[in-house]
Every structure is written in structure tokens, then in C-alpha cells.
Amino acid sequence: MDVAEPLKGVTVLDFGQVYNGPYCGFLLAQAGARVIKIESTKGETLRGPGRPVNGTYPFATLNRGKECITLNIKKKEGQNLVRRLVEHADVLLENFAPGTLAKYGLGSDELRTINPELIYASSTGYGGSGRYKDYLGMDITLQAMTGIMSVTGQADGPPQKAGAALCDFLGGIHTYAGIVSALYERERTGIGSTVDVSMQDCVFPTLLTQLGAYFQQGEQRPRTGNRHAGLAAAPYNVYEAKDGHVAIISIREGHWRKLCEAMGEASLASDERFSSVHLRSKNMDELDAKVEKWTRRHNKAEIFSKAQAFGVICAPVQNLEDVVNDPHLHERGSLVWQKHEGVGEAVFFNTPIRFKGKNTPYLKEVASLGEHSNAILSEMLGLGKEELEVLKKEDVI
Amino acid sequence: MDVAEPLKGVTVLDFGQVYNGPYCGFLLAQAGARVIKIESTKGETLRGPGRPVNGTYPFATLNRGKECITLNIKKKEGQNLVRRLVEHADVLLENFAPGTLAKYGLGSDELRTINPELIYASSTGYGGSGRYKDYLGMDITLQAMTGIMSVTGQADGPPQKAGAALCDFLGGIHTYAGIVSALYERERTGIGSTVDVSMQDCVFPTLLTQLGAYFQQGEQRPRTGNRHAGLAAAPYNVYEAKDGHVAIISIREGHWRKLCEAMGEASLASDERFSSVHLRSKNMDELDAKVEKWTRRHNKAEIFSKAQAFGVICAPVQNLEDVVNDPHLHERGSLVWQKHEGVGEAVFFNTPIRFKGKNTPYLKEVASLGEHSNAILSEMLGLGKEELEVLKKEDVI
Numbered sequence: 083m084d085v086a087e088p089l090k091g092v093t094v095l096d097f098g099q100v101y102n103g104p105y106c107g108f109l110l111a112q113a114g115a116r117v118i119k120i121e122s123t124k125g126e127t128l129r130g131p132g133r134p135v136n137g138t139y140p141f142a143t144l145n146r147g148k149e150c151i152t153l154n155i156k157k158k159e160g161q162n163l164v165r166r167l168v169e170h171a172d173v174l175l176e177n178f179a180p181g182t183l184a185k186y187g188l189g190s191d192e193l194r195t196i197n198p199e200l201i202y203a204s205s206t207g208y209g210g211s212g213r214y215k216d217y218l219g220m221d222i223t224l225q226a227m228t229g230i231m232s233v234t235g236q237a238d239g240p241p242q243k244a245g246a247a248l249c250d251f252l253g254g255i256h257t258y259a260g261i262v263s264a265l266y267e268r269e270r271t272g273i274g275s276t277v278d279v280s281m282q283d284c285v286f287p288t289l290l291t292q293l294g295a296y297f298q299q300g301e302q303r304p305r306t307g308n309r310h311a312g313l314a315a316a317p318y319n320v321y322e323a324k325d326g327h328v329a330i331i332s333i334r335e336g337h338w339r340k341l342c343e344a345m346g347e348a349s350l351a352s353d354e355r356f357s358s359v360h361l362r363s364k365n366m367d368e369l370d371a372k373v374e375k376w377t378r379r380h381n382k383a384e385i386f387s388k389a390q391a392f393g394v395i396c397a398p399v400q401n402l403e404d405v406v407n408d409p410h411l412h413e414r415g416s417l418v419w420q421k422h423e424g425v426g427e428a429v430f431f432n433t434p435i436r437f438k439g440k441n442t443p444y445l446k447e448v449a450s451l452g453e454h455s456n457a458i459l460s461e462m463l464g465l466g467k468e469e470l471e472v473l474k475k476e477d478v479i
Numbered sequence: 480m481d482v483a484e485p486l487k488g489v490t491v492l493d494f495g496q497v498y499n500g501p502y503c504g505f506l507l508a509q510a511g512a513r514v515i516k517i518e519s520t521k522g523e524t525l526r527g528p529g530r531p532v533n534g535t536y537p538f539a540t541l542n543r544g545k546e547c548i549t550l551n552i553k554k555k556e557g558q559n560l561v562r563r564l565v566e567h568a569d570v571l572l573e574n575f576a577p578g579t580l581a582k583y584g585l586g587s588d589e590l591r592t593i594n595p596e597l598i599y600a601s602s603t604g605y606g607g608s609g610r611y612k613d614y615l616g617m618d619i620t621l622q623a624m625t626g627i628m629s630v631t632g633q634a635d636g637p638p639q640k641a642g643a644a645l646c647d648f649l650g651g652i653h654t655y656a657g658i659v660s661a662l663y664e665r666e667r668t669g670i671g672s673t674v675d676v677s678m679q680d681c682v683f684p685t686l687l688t689q690l691g692a693y694f695q696q697g698e699q700r701p702r703t704g705n706r707h708a709g710l711a712a713a714p715y716n717v718y719e720a721k722d723g724h725v726a727i728i729s730i731r732e733g734h735w736r737k738l739c740e741a742m743g744e745a746s747l748a749s750d751e752r753f754s755s756v757h758l759r760s761k762n763m764d765e766l767d768a769k770v771e772k773w774t775r776r777h778n779k780a781e782i783f784s785k786a787q788a789f790g791v792i793c794a795p796v797q798n799l800e801d802v803v804n805d806p807h808l809h810e811r812g813s814l815v816w817q818k819h820e821g822v823g824e825a826v827f828f829n830t831p832i833r834f835k836g837k838n839t840p841y842l843k844e845v846a847s848l849g850e851h852s853n854a855i856l857s858e859m860l861g862l863g864k865e866e867l868e869v870l871k872k873e874d875v876i
Contacts, residue, residue, distance in 0.1 A: 109656070138691055138695065139691040140688065143687070218787065218790065218792045223792055229798060231705075232796060232797065234639070241724055242704070243717070244643060245627060246686055252649070252831075255653060256831050259655050259832050265663050267486075269663070275483070276834060278835045280831065280833070287831070296799045296800075298536065307639070320628065329623035329640075410605060410611040411609070411679065411680070414677070414680075434676060436657070437675060
């Protein structure tokens with residue numbers, strides 16, 4: 083099978099740190115771009131210090147397939163090297179604290195005077211304009227700020243974060259989307275753009291169900307646990323099975339009818355109390371009890387396959403052990419077992435941006451800190467062995 | 480200020496339904512593409528039936544700026560009209576149940592024989608390959624399947640969904656990213672691709688912290704509420720304030736030192752018990768109590784601005800009322816107040832894919848069902864008034 087590499091020929095300078103920027107760089111690498119990861123001489127936050135030389139699992143999986151170089155941008159000579167690299171790059175990607183690169187004379191306006199075709203992408207907590215533009219943000223504080231915590235959890239419990247680092251990853255994928263949009267536009271205009279992604283902006287749309295209920299009701303109602311955010315659909319919940327839990331959702335009349343059939347209670351579909359989405363929502367407790375009476379008698383896997391056979395939207399609540407071994411994800415090539423130095427044998431993910439009939443490109447194991455510094459600086463900037471040694475001695479690379 | 484329209488000139492046939500597909504179509508429209516939304520003659524799930532003519536808030540905000548036409552793809556004549564429209568389109572976008580369009584002879588292989596440049600994008604629960612490829616999925620069941628529920632909530636509570644519809648929106652933005660990647664590639668090859676996005680694939684990376692802990696410890700530990708997923712960083716939690724809650728995170732030594740300064744307890748930074756990330760994690764309960772003693776004495780807003788002034792990563796837990804009125808989001812143009820028929824006055828979001836120094840394009844209020852059917856079919860396919868009347872009478876449009 084062919085390999086999909088839509089961004090082949092694109093060169094990226096990736097100053098990403100932790101999750102947001104590196105996820106974007108990972109997607110670029112797996113779309114076929116050449117991604118040069120630039121770290122401080124100590125390594126970025128997720129690699130070190132105090133961690134194994136090639137980092138832990140999160141670092142190793144996000145930074146596969148990147149060439150790793152070090153540059154000390156606090157030093158004038160390091161800043162000059164960035165400027166020289168920018169002449170050879172299509173994209174610069176960063177998610178430092180706001181204003182970090184500008185402070186060192188490496189802001190988008192300065193760098194575009196060197197290379198007008200450069201696409202400069204910044205991904206921050208709050209974006210590059212507005213009163214909070216200089217504020218720091220990480221996933222958990224963005225979950226607080228954006229309202230996710232206010233709608234997650236039980237009615238009588240405290241605000242609850244989502245376990246997934248969704249702000250970071252929504253930031254990373256929107257930044258990728260901005261970069262590729264700018265690359266496409268550059269084909270027409272010949273000029274680069276500055277992508278300005280704010281994690282806060284990216285989260286807002288995901289609360290659409292709650293926002294709909296809020297604007298309709300004029301107020302925010304209590305959290306609804308695993309039920310529909312507006313309590314306006316049922317069955318819609320997580321139910322106990324013999325060996326865990328399953329989630330079931332029904333939105334349209336057909337979903338409900340099929341669920342009744344799957345439960346072996348076709349007559350329930352014509353029961354007065356459950357004969358419209360309005361009545362099902364009104365009699366939610368009774369209805370949920372009926373569904374759970376069924377799910378409690380079966381295993382998760384039985385319910386899953388039976389429900390799907392009847393056209394019911396259902397899935398087991400999987401734990402991480404289930405997820406990393408999910409046979410479908412492995413068959414599809416979304417997950418692969420790989421052995422990495424410092425991490426051992428683990429399951430690594432491939433890009434979710436997939437193309438029918440094509441494989442994702444193989445990405446090399448994460449490189450060690452500065453592994454490609456000499457090769458890249460010599461190939462791209464023509465630096466010689468002695469110059470490189472001096473730069474190394476002076477803690478520039 | 481100029482308006483950013485990187486995809487100007489691109490024509491999209493948008494068969495999106497509910498959130499996933501329509502969010503992708505919304506992003507395309509706000510990137511300057513011409514987006515033609517195609518619905519059944521009854522309207523897509525989120526518009527009707529049984530809802531106001533122009534839908535509720537979620538429908539109205541996701542479908543602004545699209546031209547709305549109806550086509551009954553269950554009828555031969557409707558299928559033919561799709562084939563004819565495809566000759567004039569760059570992109571076809573859909574998130575039907577798997578195989579729906581192929582069943583009507585409108586799969587990617589068939590349509591690319593008509594237009595080899597067509598980019599055909601499908602966004603489904605489980606993707607187009609692997610054993611679950613025909614399975615149905617919606618946000619809540621994908622949250623179950625992907626492990627999000629297993630890591631959200633309290634250690635002694637049941638698995639908990641994230642309030643945000645993150646699977647749907649991660650699906651939509653990855654589909655956008657796939658489409659634009661394929662558009663960029665087409666500039667070189669002249670040939671379209673079939674984008675195959677699976678919501679399940681998109682979620683996996685967001686569990687990176689938990690996966691890291693899982694592979695390190697060899698097992699999944701209990702849920703950690705609002706604390707670090709691996710209990711390997713502190714302070715990292717949601718704390719009570721006088722008037723609600725705030726989230727605070729510290730990862731690096733500097734974060735912790737600055738927090739001590741913000742709390743007016745600089746000496747705490749040199750306290751033996753809290754002198755490394757390892758010790759802070761070990762003495763987490765004691766540490767959290769110290770931080771909360773401080774936060775309880777102040778209002779959320781005071782803590783937020785004081786913390787940020789000291790370089791501490793912190794944010795208030797905002798509710799929806801706070802979020803829709805967030806002054807920063809309005810200053811930045813990410814949110815706008817608009818009045819829509821059937822919805823009234825509400826806050827609408829603009830695309831999170833932003834470009835520095837450029838505005839997002841204005842999007843017209845959502846169109847009513849089939850509002851542009853006659854205009855589009857006449858403009859693009861040259862259909863006359865009488866033909867249109869017959870199609871209408873026969874429930875084709």
C-alpha cells in the first residue's frame with residue numbers, strides 16, 4: 083500500500099513543548115513534512131531534566147520522526163542561528179509562554195523580513211490579542227476557564243476536569259489546521275501568514291449542547307453526570323453491566339425502537355410513557371432502570387455486539403488496558419507496538435489524519451537531545467566541525 | 480483589518496449532520512470556502528423535525544454562512560443530482576452512518592470516476608477499516624470506548640463522561656485538517672484523496688498523561704479527580720475560593736517558587752517537605768491544604784490576576800454565564816453577540832483557526848431548509864423553473 087505524505091517537501095522548525103506544540107509537529111511529521119525539533123541545551127520540559135535521556139512515553143510518542151537539535155535562544159549566537167535556519171524553512175511552530183520568541187528578536191514580524199514566505203504559528207492559552215494575551219495557561223487551567231469543569235461531574239459534586247488533556251490537543255490540531263491552511267493559501271499568494279491559535283477559543287465549540295440548553299433556558303442547570311447535558315434525550319446514559327459499564331445513546335425514534343428490539347422487549351417501543359423523546363426524557367429514571375435491568379444481565383462485550391447488530395449506538399466503557407489492546411485500532415494501523423530506548427515496549431499511536439487506501443509513514447524512534455545538531459547545522463548552514471565545537475563549548479548548541 | 484480567507488475559491492458539498500461534520504463545514508466556510516449544505520427534504524437531525532424552522536442554537540451556530548439545499552439521496556434522481564454537483568465541487572464532506580453514501584452509489588470510488596480531483600472526506604465513529612468499521616458511534620459512546628470515562632471522575636465514583644462533546648469536535652477538526660492537507664497535495668499531484676477520520680483515533684492521543692503512567696506502572700491506577708493523572712505533580716488541583724473555585728498547576732520548580740511568592744509565603748519554597756516535585760507529590764495532601772488555606776481567603780478574580788502577575792499558571796472555574804460573557808473572548812473577536820431568527824439574541828463563536836492581523840469573515844445567519852435549492856441547482860446545473868418544480872413535487876428536492 084502507498085504511504086500518504088501530503089506535506090512532503092515542507093520543512094518545519096518545531097519549538098514545541100509538552101503536548102500542544104509537539105502534537106502539531108507530530109502531525110506535520112506524519113503528513114510527510116521534515117520536522118526539525120529545536121530544544122534548549124537542557125532539553126524541553128517533557129524530555130528533561132531529571133528524566134531518562136530519551137524521555138518518558140509521552141515524550142517518545144509525540145516526538146518520533148523528528149530530527150532533534152539544540153539551540154540556546156537566550157544567546158545572541160543562538161538567535162542568529164534561528165534567523166539563518168528560517169531562510170530554509172517553510173514553517174516555524176512554537177508554544178512558548180506568550181512573547182518569549184519576540185523577546186529574543188524572533189517574533190513573526192522580524193522573521194518574516196528574513197523570509198516572507200514563512201508560516202509562523204503560535205499556539206498559546208489565550209491567543210495573541212485581547213486582555214489575557216500575556217497570561218499563562220495549561221490544560222487544567224484552560225478546562226477551568228472554558229467552562230468544561232462546570233459541566234463535568236455530578237450535580238451534587240464539585241466541578242470536575244475531564245481526564246483527557248483536551249485543551250492541549252485541541253490546540254495542537256487547530257494549529258496544524260492553521261498551518262496547512264496557510265500553506266495552501268501561500269500556493270496562490272506566495273506570502274506566509276502568522277497562525278494565532280488560542281486553546282480557549284478551541285474549547286468553546288465543544289460545549290455546544292450545554293450552550294444550547296443555556297440560551298434556551300436562560301440559565302445553567304446543575305451538572306447531569308452521564309446523562310444528556312440538557313436532560314432532553316433518553317435513554318442516554320452509562321449503565322452497569324455484569325462486568326463493568328456500557329454507554330447507550332438514542333436520539334431519534336428509530337434508535338429507541340431498535341434498542342427495545344435488542345433488549346427483547348419490542349412492545350416497550352409502543353409504551354405510552356416512552357412514546358416520544360419528550361416523554362422519555364420526562365420519565366428518564368423509570369426508563370434508565372428498565373435499560374439497566376437488561377444490561378445488568380449481560381457482559382459488556384455481549385451488549386456491544388448485540389446492540390450494534392440491531393443498529394443501537396452503544397459501546398463498552400473501556401479502561402486503558404482495553405484501549406491499548408483494542409483489536410480494531412491495531413487492525414486499522416492506528417496503534418502499533420514498538421520498543422523505544424528508555425521506554426521499553428509500548429503502544430504508539432499514528433496520525434488520526436488518515437487517507438483511504440494509504441498507510442501512515444513509518445516514524446523513527448525519538449532522537450536523543452541534540453542528536454542531529456551537527457548534521458543539520460552543517461547541511462543547512464554549512465557550518466564546519468570547528469565552528470560546531472566552539473558553539474558547543476559556549477553552550478549555544 | 481483584512482479578512483483571512485485561505486480557502487477562497489474552494490467549493491464544498493457538506494452532507495454533515497449534528498456536530499462532527501457540520502463543525503468541519505463551519506471551519507471550511509469561515510476559511511473562505513463556499514459551503515453548500517445538503518440536507519434531506521426533512522432537514523438533518525439537528526435542524527428538525529419537531530424543532531423551529533431554522534433550528535436551535537447548536538444548529539444555528541454551526542451552520543452559519545452555508546448555502547442550504549435539499550436533495551433526497553434515496554431517490555435515483557437525487558443521486559444523479561449529487562453526481563452532477565460533484566463535477567463542480569472540490570470537496571465532499573459527510574458523517575453519515577458508515578456506508579450510507581456507498582449504498583446509494585455515491586461512494587468515494589464512484590464519485591472520483593466523475594471528478595478525479597474530488598476530495599472525499601468521511602468522518603465516522605470508528606473509521607473506514609478494521610473490524611468495527613460498520614459500527615455506529617456518537618460522542619458519549621466514543622467517550623466510553625476510548626477510555627475517557629475510565630480516567631474522568633473520582634476514585635470511588637463511577638466512570639464519568641467529560642461534559643464537552645470532545646469526540647465530535649476532535650473528529651470535525653481532524654477532518655478539516657485532512658481536507659486541507661489533501662487540497663495542498665492536490666496542488667502538486669492534480670488528484671484528490673479520500674480522507675478517512677475515525678473519532679476513536681482522534682481521542683487516543685489526548686490520554687497521553689494516563690498512558691504514560693500506565694506504561695510506567697504496568698497498570699491503570701484509580702481515577703484522580705482534579706489531581707495530576709499520575710499523581711506526579713503538585714500543586715495541581717482545583718481549590719476552593721471565597722466565591723467558587725480556581726485551578727492551579729505547577730510543573731517546574733519555578734512555578735512552585737512563584738506560587739509561594741504569590742501566596743506571600745516565600746519561605747515555603749525552601750521547606751524540606753516541598754523541595755522537589757517528588758516530595759511535593761508525596762506530601763500532596765498537606766500541600767493542597769496550604770494552597771487552599773490561601774485561596775479560601777480570596778475571590779476567584781483576585782486570585783487569577785494576582786497569580787498571573789506572579790507568573791503562576793492559574794484560572795478561575797468559570798460557569799457558562801462567565802464564559803459567554805468572557806471579556807477577553809469578545810475583545811479578541813472569538814465570540815460575537817448576534818440575533819438569529821428562531822434563536823433570538825445569543826453568543827456565536829468564530830473559527831478558532833485565526834491569523835494575526837486579520838479578521839474572521841462575517842458569516843450570514845443560518846439559512847432555512849432548502850433556501851438555496853433553486854438558486855444553486857439553476858446556477859451550477861442549469862436547471863430551469865419547470866424542472867425544479869417537478870423535482871420539488873416528486874420530493875427529490
